[in-house]
Amino acid sequence: MIGKQERWQEELFVAGPLSSLVPDDHILKLVDTVLDLSWLRDEVKDLYCYDNGRPGIDPEAAIRLMLAGFFQGIVYDRKLMREAQVNIAIRWFAGYRLDEKLPDHSSLTKIRQRWGAERFKKIFQKTVQSCIDAGLVSGETVHIDATLIRADVSWESLTAKYADETIKANADKEEDEEPKRPGRPRSQKPKVKKVSTTDPDATMTTSCNTFRMEPCYKQHAAVDDTCGVIVDVDVTTGEQSEGNQLPEQHRQEDQDGLRRFGLRTRQEL
DSSP states (O other): OOOOOOOOOOOOOOSSOGGGGSOTTOHHHHHHTTOOOTTHHHHHGGGSOSSSSOOOOOHHHHHHHHHHHHHTTOOOHHHHHHHHHHOHHHHHHHTOOTTSOOOOHHHHHHHHHHHHHHHHHHHHHHHHHHHHHTTOOOOSSEEEEEEEEEOSOOGGGEEEEOSOHHHHHHHHHHHHHSOOOTTOOOOOOOOOEEEESSOTTOEEEOSSTTSOOEEEEEEEEEEETTTOOEEEEEEEETTOOHHHHHHHHOOOOOSTTTGGGTOOOTTTO
């Protein structure tokens, strides 16, 4: 017999926990079973005032929202918060009830700016240490590689400039005044360097001579072979050489279970 489903549902509250609406094999539910962020508040408490200003987003809720965006493949905060409005799994994972207002997308950006890269590096190291304690990382075989990440800028935002116009102008003047000696070639003029006016940190590079250069960043990652755990990651400009990053990612020392996997310790930070 053909069934019929009533599509108009007005009920907001239902009997049962919100977690029952999230499948047991959902990635966020699997992560929640092993994720422990009880230490996070103490880690960032020095960045907040406890007796002045309005309450901010709970640090654990902010990290859980960022993790949800990572597992859902969402890179834009605005899109993430729109998805969280209708996605029960994200709401439950971040700790927000169905009738509770979600934070504005700009709040996540402000949190990243307030905490800074080094604070996030410590948080990352804490999670890696948890993987080490759980036996998920052996350190016997570590794969190190880099990947170019195309910057989110348009070609119209690219402009050409010289690295240092003053020095170059003086160098050209001295070169014109200096007589040319036999067998001594004149120094070549610096090549035009394109930069993006909207994202100047992205540099022009390419992974192959047959491809055109594009504004890129470069992600350097070290992955343990045992369970595929990322033990070190860094993002630089596209021009950064992988060889220069290698000594920082691959160290033989072992201090507090971190140096062996190419991680900087708290004392070094």
